[in-house]
Amino acid sequence: MYVAVKGGEQAIANAHRWLADRRRGERDRPELSVDQIAGQLNLAVDRVMAEASLYDPELAALALKQASGDLVEAVFLLRAYRTTLPRLAETVPVDTDAMRVERRISATYKDIPGGQVLGPTYDYTHRLLDFMQLAEGETPEPARAEQALEACPQILELLDDEGLVEREVDDGAAPYDITRDPPDFPVDRATRLQMLARGDEGYLLALGYSTQRGYGRNHPFAGEIRIGAVEVEIVVEEREAPVCLGEITLSECQMINQFGGSREAAPQFTRGYGLAFGRNERKGMAMALVDRALRAEELGEPVQGPAQQAEFVLAHADSVEASGFVSHLKLPHYVDFQSELELLRRLRRDHVARHESAPSAPAETPAEEPQA
Amino acid sequence: MNGYNFAYLDEQTKRMIRRGLLKAVAIPGYQVPFGGREMPMPYGWGTGGMQLTASILGEEDVLKVIDQGADDTTNAVSIRAFFERVAGVETTTATADANVIQTRHRIPETPLAAGQILVFQVPIPEPLRFIEPSEEETRMMHALEEYGVMHVKLYEDIARHGHIATTYAYPVKVDGRYVTDPSPIPKFDNPKLHMSEALMLFGAGREKRLYAIPPHTRVESLDFEDHPFEIQEWDAPCALCGARDSFLDEVITDDRGGRMFVCSDTDYCQNRQEEVA
Numbered sequence: 001m002y003v004a005v006k007g008g009e010q011a012i013a014n015a016h017r018w019l020a021d022r023r024r025g026e027r028d029r030p031e032l033s034v035d036q037i038a039g040q041l042n043l044a045v046d047r048v049m050a051e052a053s054l055y056d057p058e059l060a061a062l063a064l065k066q067a068s069g070d071l072v073e074a075v076f077l078l079r080a081y082r083t084t085l086p087r088l089a090e091t092v093p094v095d096t097d098a099m100r101v102e103r104r105i106s107a108t109y110k111d112i113p114g115g116q117v118l119g120p121t122y123d124y125t126h127r128l129l130d131f132m133q134l135a136e137g138e139t140p141e142p143a144r145a146e147q148a149l150e151a152c153p154q155i156l157e158l159l160d161d162e163g164l165v166e167r168e169v170d171d172g173a174a175p176y177d178i179t180r181d182p183p184d185f186p187v188d189r190a191t192r193l194q195m196l197a198r199g200d201e202g203y204l205l206a207l208g209y210s211t212q213r214g215y216g217r218n219h220p221f222a223g224e225i226r227i228g229a230v231e232v233e234i235v236v237e238e239r240e241a242p243v244c245l246g247e248i249t250l251s252e253c254q255m256i257n258q259f260g261g262s263r264e265a266a267p268q269f270t271r272g273y274g275l276a277f278g279r280n281e282r283k284g285m286a287m288a289l290v291d292r293a294l295r296a297e298e299l300g301e302p303v304q305g306p307a308q309q310a311e312f313v314l315a316h317a318d319s320v321e322a323s324g325f326v327s328h329l330k331l332p333h334y335v336d337f338q339s340e341l342e343l344l345r346r347l348r349r350d351h352v353a354r355h356e357s358a359p360s361a362p363a364e365t366p367a368e369e370p371q372a
Numbered sequence: 373m374n375g376y377n378f379a380y381l382d383e384q385t386k387r388m389i390r391r392g393l394l395k396a397v398a399i400p401g402y403q404v405p406f407g408g409r410e411m412p413m414p415y416g417w418g419t420g421g422m423q424l425t426a427s428i429l430g431e432e433d434v435l436k437v438i439d440q441g442a443d444d445t446t447n448a449v450s451i452r453a454f455f456e457r458v459a460g461v462e463t464t465t466a467t468a469d470a471n472v473i474q475t476r477h478r479i480p481e482t483p484l485a486a487g488q489i490l491v492f493q494v495p496i497p498e499p500l501r502f503i504e505p506s507e508e509e510t511r512m513m514h515a516l517e518e519y520g521v522m523h524v525k526l527y528e529d530i531a532r533h534g535h536i537a538t539t540y541a542y543p544v545k546v547d548g549r550y551v552t553d554p555s556p557i558p559k560f561d562n563p564k565l566h567m568s569e570a571l572m573l574f575g576a577g578r579e580k581r582l583y584a585i586p587p588h589t590r591v592e593s594l595d596f597e598d599h600p601f602e603i604q605e606w607d608a609p610c611a612l613c614g615a616r617d618s619f620l621d622e623v624i625t626d627d628r629g630g631r632m633f634v635c636s637d638t639d640y641c642q643n644r645q646e647e648v649a
Contacts (some may be wrong), residue, residue: 010447056502076414083410084376182405182580185507222406311506321578325495331447334440334621335477335636338540339558341622342604345535
């Protein structure tokens with residue numbers, strides 16, 4: 001006999017206890033520390049910081065630990081914390097020209113002022129499992145240069161002198177803040193870049209990839225990719241120069257794309273831009289591809305591929321929103337389902353009645369988009 | 373709770389949301405964009421409703437939370453526990469005792485009274501969304517009162533199935549102006565929106581929209597003269613309380629096709645059972 005379902009509270013509490021136990025794993029093994037995660041799973045930490053829009057390696061590592069390594073869950077944890085923080089000041093724009101680069105490459109020139117710097121990259125590793133790491137072998141110290149790299153000029157600035165690449169100017173407008181105000185489509189490029197910067201890496205990767213395969217194709221060149229530390233500064237009253245608060249690591253990607261020109265504009269290269277917290281090169285590149293694809297309308301190109309449709313791309317980029325709405329399908333939908341059942345039974349009764357009176361009538365299938 | 377403001381959101385954010393709510397009440401059925409915040413629960417699980425509830429809740433308020441009409445479904449339990457924790461307000465399961473009721477997918481069977489506020493959780497606030505996916509376009513359609521497509525959609529249902537095949541989230545016209553999504557309540561509940569004594573607030577967190585139906589506002593469910601709007605009916609009364617006027621959930625009782633129908637509104641059902649006893 002059915003009784004009204006009670007005890008949800010106890011079930012939830014028990015589920016949480018079991019989850020905590022599962023997270024802890026075997027009790028005879030040492031527990032992972034947040035320090036270890038921040039230090040040794042640093043690329044996961046960087047991805048969580050980028051998509052959560054909060055630069056805090058320690059808390060991102062905590063989120064990863066709490067989420068048992070589930071990146072989307074960790075992003076959500078950190079984002080929900082971020083939203084409670086007060087806005088104390090706004091920084092001056094970070095200057096990536098002055099970046100202390102640890103990696104800096106260009107695919108457009110063989111040799112560049114400041115040099116090609118590979119830095120710590122997986123690019124040329126052979127993807128062979130290193131069984132030595134199972135045995136916990138010692139890792140040798142890296143080779144160190146005598147002196148640090150100098151700040152090096154942006155490659156695109158070199159093209160700029162000839163007018164070969166479009167110039168980008170700061171019009172001084174205060175940027176729209178997507179964390180405070182809802183996006184109001186169509187949105188400008190600064191707003192788009194904000195939304196892409198916190199967008200899900202896998203999603204942007206797939207969209208960027210789709211442009212390479214012909215859905216809104218515009219051949220890109222990796223003009224420059226740089227990773228390194230930049231200073232974060234704020235303006236303080238009574239001080240003339242901005243005050244440095246500290247450094248954050250950023251990954252920046254400048255793509256160079258073709259543009260045929262128009263009646264008014266001479267042909268020149270155009271840019272796609274990507275920027276992400278931490279060492280997030282794949283994200284930066286994907287973002288730059290998608291940024292350029294989203295400029296189709298502005299540059300008078302036909303909008304043909306999904307990656308070129310701003311509302312589509314931007315409204316679905318956020319992993320916190322996407323995973324929330326997909327996972328809500330687990331919530332009870334008894335009432336709506338009951339409503340559909342009732343309709344379906346009625347339609348089927350009608351259908352049978354129709355068939356009995358006219359056996360050759362074409363079959364109809366009821367279709368309605370499930371909504372929530 | 374330590375480290376968090378009363379009802380979780382900071383006062384500035386609450387004020388921003390309340391300003392949005394005032395606008396929503398002034399323009400019934402109009403979707404007001406608001407600076408939705410992340411909540412510590414997933415989008416799609418009621419974050420819009422929770423932000424509205426957090427913004428209007430005072431220390432003296434008594435809160436009821438239902439999901440599918442029931443107080444004891446897991447998400448209702450979770451949201452109620454959240455506000456107990458972050459706001460310390462009194463909670464209740466009795467519809468008549470609450471002055472703020474947050475709901476997902478139902479309107480209580482017990483008629484609401486003046487002074488009560490019903491807060492709906494809304495997944496997709498735009499009633500035109502599944503006809504026109506672009507926000508830019510749908511906003512223009514609302515501005516120009518271009519609602520013909522909605523009637524075409526309902527007409528196509530009738531042409532194909534002989535009935536309007538929308539059973540929940542059934543579109544309404546509010547105060548003769550805006551076509552509005554009543555949230556995924558069954559169409560059974562639509563008549564309760566009309567000339568309600570209570571204030572109805574709607575919050576869509578992921579989509580960052582809120583809207584309102586103020587008390588004593590005309591709310592018409594879209595229909596045709598020859599196909600008037602009608603609500604669901606059941607052949608049998610509630611198996612527990614005998615009600616014939618409430619929305620019934622189908623409960624499967626065995627694996628041989630056995631089933632029974634019981635009230636989806638657990639508070640209503642329980643009260644009726646006690647009255648009989």
